[in-house]
Amino acid sequence: MTGMCFMKNNSNNDRWVVSVDLPMPSLKDNTADVDRLVCALEQKLGITGITADLELMRVIPDMLRRWGYSARCVLFSDGVHTTLTGLLDPAPDDIAMGLAVDLGTTRIVTRLIDLESAKTAGETSFENPQTAIGDDILTRIHHASSTEGLEQLHGMIIGGLNNAIRDLCAQAGTDSKNIHAIAVAGNTTMTHLLLKLPPGWIIREPYIPAVNRPGMVKAEALGINANPMARVFLFPNVGSYFGGDLVSGILFSGMHRLKDTAILVDVGTNAEVVLGNRDWLVACAGAAGPALEGGVAQIGSKAGPGVIDTIFIDPKTKKINFDTIGHKPPLGICGSALLDLIAQLFLNGFIDIRGKLVPEKLREKFEQTDGIPQMVVVPAEQSGTGMPLRLTQPDIDNIIRSKAAMYTILDTITSSVGLGMDDITTFFVAGTFGSMINPKSAISIGMLPDIPLTRFKVLGNSSLEGASLMLSSRAPSKEIGSIQSRITYLELNVNQEFMNRFSAAKFLPHTDRSLFPSVPVPEQ
Amino acid sequence: MTGMCFMKNNSNNDRWVVSVDLPMPSLKDNTADVDRLVCALEQKLGITGITADLELMRVIPDMLRRWGYSARCVLFSDGVHTTLTGLLDPAPDDIAMGLAVDLGTTRIVTRLIDLESAKTAGETSFENPQTAIGDDILTRIHHASSTEGLEQLHGMIIGGLNNAIRDLCAQAGTDSKNIHAIAVAGNTTMTHLLLKLPPGWIIREPYIPAVNRPGMVKAEALGINANPMARVFLFPNVGSYFGGDLVSGILFSGMHRLKDTAILVDVGTNAEVVLGNRDWLVACAGAAGPALEGGVAQIGSKAGPGVIDTIFIDPKTKKINFDTIGHKPPLGICGSALLDLIAQLFLNGFIDIRGKLVPEKLREKFEQTDGIPQMVVVPAEQSGTGMPLRLTQPDIDNIIRSKAAMYTILDTITSSVGLGMDDITTFFVAGTFGSMINPKSAISIGMLPDIPLTRFKVLGNSSLEGASLMLSSRAPSKEIGSIQSRITYLELNVNQEFMNRFSAAKFLPHTDRSLFPSVPVPEQ
Secondary structure: OHHHHHHHHOOOOOOOEEEEEOOOOEOOEOOOHHHHHHHHHHHHHOOOOOEEOHHHHHHHHHHHHHOOOEEEEEEEEOOOOEEEEEEEOOOOOOOOEEEEEEEOOOEEEEEEEEOOOOOEEEEEEEEOHHHHOOOOHHHHHHHOOOHHHHHHHHHHHHHHHHHHHHHHHHHHOOOHHHEEEEEEEEOHHHHHHHHOOOOHHHOOOOOOOOOOOOOEEEHHHHOOOOOOOOEEEEOOOOEOOEOHHHHHHHHHHOHHHOOOOEEEEEEOOEEEEEEEOOOOEEEEEEEOOHHHHOOOOOOEOOOOOOEEEEEEEOOOOOOEEEEEHHHOOOOEEOHHHHHHHHHHHHHOOOEOOOOOEOHHHHHHHEEEEOOEEEEEEEOOOOOOOOOOEEEEHHHHHHHHHHHHHHHHHHHHHHHHOOOOHHHOOEEEEEOHHHHHOOHHHHHHOOOOOOOOHHHEEEEEOHHHHHHHHHHHOOHHHHHHHHHHHHEEEOOOOOOHHHHHHHHHHOOOOOOOHHHOOOOOOOOO | OHHHHHHHHOOOOOOOEEEEEOOOOEOOEOOOHHHHHHHHHHHHHOOOOOEEOHHHHHHHHHHHHHOOOEEEEEEEEOOOOEEEEEEEOOOOOOOOEEEEEEEOOOEEEEEEEEOOOOOEEEEEEEEOHHHHOOOOHHHHHHHOOOHHHHHHHHHHHHHHHHHHHHHHHHHHOOOHHHEEEEEEEEOHHHHHHHHOOOOHHHHOOOOOOOOOOOOEEEHHHHOOOOOOOOEEEEOOOOEOOEOHHHHHHHHHHOHHHOOOOEEEEEEOOEEEEEEEOOOOEEEEEEEOOHHHHOOOOOOEOOOOOOEEEEEEEOOOOOOEEEEEHHHOOOOEEOHHHHHHHHHHHHHOOOEOOOOOEOHHHHHHHEEEEOOEEEEEEEOOOOOOOOOOEEEEHHHHHHHHHHHHHHHHHHHHHHHHOOOOHHHOOEEEEEOHHHHHOOHHHHHHOOOOOOOOHHHEEEEEOHHHHHHHHHHHOOHHHHHHHHHHHHEEEOOOOOOHHHHHHHHHHOOOOOOOHHHOOOOOOOOO
């Protein structure tokens, strides 16, 4: 507890736990207990309109008297309304926790945070239980078209979150009743399913969500095990295809406060891109293809023991050197290493500027089975499966389409505001996959623009980090709404110009080599 | 329904039911459904921060599509937060009701109001079921000191309100689900008991309520049968002895908007007085004694068949003329007629300026039993009880103490701001009892100041009327908070000066006759 005390005395005064010492009531100052408390908080925070639940009002008079009119107040806000979600003993034994949630389509990551110290008390992640219904969003939205289906999908997330809460609380030696605030960053559909909002109109033209700014709801109303007064804040969506997870990412990047223009890219199945600075924000999203995540190529594999995560072709010997997770015999290759491999193959002339395998260069590594050109990356004798690990021409074509889509999106959004890639001062790369890619490889294949490597900033799970930020300090609650409302969402029109850009980007690194001066010309 | 249509077309545009025609969503305008609705409402009302319950958000997308993006929205606000409590079909078949509640210690009066036309759809009143626990507030507060006791008292009001709602809805041919807004005006203790807030500190020095501004709570959270989204607004209290019922009364009187100074008096067991104008408001409350309500004098009786409500002494014949409710033989005399009687007795010399019965004048009407002087008001042969109806000297003394207390309170509050009675341009008399008294009689005995009769305005049940006003238009929600915060509550110090004023007021009409020039000098 000494540590906590230390944190308390040095605490950031912008936390959600706010200490107040109220003037004692007297005949000359007979303000009611709740009003006295609310008034002191409003003065301290410089806001108005703080509310408290009836359940809390009922116990405040006794609590204040027991504590000599001092208390630590737990607040939470969606930037519009601020609520008192609990009262703690002025002595620092009582704790208030927050739960940050990255509500991913595939994985859900939760982090328990001490609201007073902003320290992480635990983190856990689990597969989104809705994958039992369908891996992709579309299947789930169709499933949700019946009341029972929606109820089921909703119940699955709540069940998953409650399990995570139980585990995190056990791990941290605390009780779920100590959780007063929950911040959830998810895409538009996941946010709808969590709230049991009908998601059907999201995918039907003109693509209208039920709500973009749900604000705060009671955890109890959703069936989430937490303090009865706890509030759940949902990061607002910008539209059907630009969700609260990205708004959370922008918050974490801080690009909305920068004078210079930055870009934020969440690289995944979808490429979601935000461009802007403290004055304006433009966003778009487009399918970049699942190829980039390495889940589609035959050789591709999710990270795990025996999966190649480092790969390098010796320019002299042309030998493919690699390492695997746990230094086990290789079973597959992870997405980021796959990009490295493509870059290395291209720089060493094993594939040409169209991404086609070059048999003359590959020699014994080249094979053709059932008319499909392919290359052996790891021979059978080195492989953990006893079979050669092969990269096929269709796999490469897939990756090239994906990287071209990514570049085209970046190209389109910057051009739309009259900027060039050089104007981008900071290039934030977000998302689990994004965090692992090597920008140099991504530049070599023309997926990311050829700007100085120092401009790239890897954000990691920016959606979770943004949600954590929301729980660590009060300031973000005031910023989030303005981030959401400032974003101009650019509908990507797949018109002739887009297709021209896309075609030009399907080369390695690009048909216009002058755009990639740093990428060496491969040997012919 | 034609009437409703008519009302709708000519409707006050400040009602809680607001029609909106939303722009249809399109690829160019893909604002989410809820946000689209909220935004339109915020623009129309010129406010921000309108919220909707999750349950409503879940159905809004389908409702809007069914109605072609038109709807009538039911809103409610406590002046700080505005909530969407329902959505109605744009066709006027759907109705939204409000319930105004005067939550009295003794009687509870409820009125059903159409929120769109502001027309009354029914009214009912019932005895506060809590009287089974105790007639007076103090007994109930003591009973509420245990959790079970508080729960019981709370349940009694809720049960009573639910019965009233059932009756009113049956009577109006509507369903309780159509009730979207409830406005409750009660004294501080009754407000606490309705909300199940611990009332114990109200009566212990320094007299601190749990909350003065509870704002809005969900009807559902209180167990009130209404629409699941319905909100209950509680008129704010000023302090332990100045409750929301009086704030509601001020709202109804409109004195807070007047340029000239007015006074509002709620005459009952307590005399509650507010003095002020659009710039300032001063209030105080003091025990005026139950004598004024006629419940204490032996002869006194609550209004009912056979109760004297009109009484007049012929100045020539000295005969006591009276009439009763239903013209039945007299059983007793109601409070207002009792004041008339005292005034008449005084003006005809039957009691002297100290209020003492004058045997020489009363002659055969005078009696003395067990040493108690008394007079026969109605002889046995005329009485409905077969016994004479008598007024005793202690009864008169009680009334004189009460009227003196009332005048002293009025005198003290006006003096405290440096005003005289002549400065009072309008004298609002509120409360059921207050509505029935004859100001001329009240002046004759020196209970009310001697100002022109035209300045007296009888408000009736101002607490119920204020609550009705709150449901009839949106404007009051913005005024109520400022009324409450502007009131300076004057603690009546029963010091030497107060006692001096009180002693002087114990004469008929007053020791200082110059204060009552209109009252004729009685014959000696």
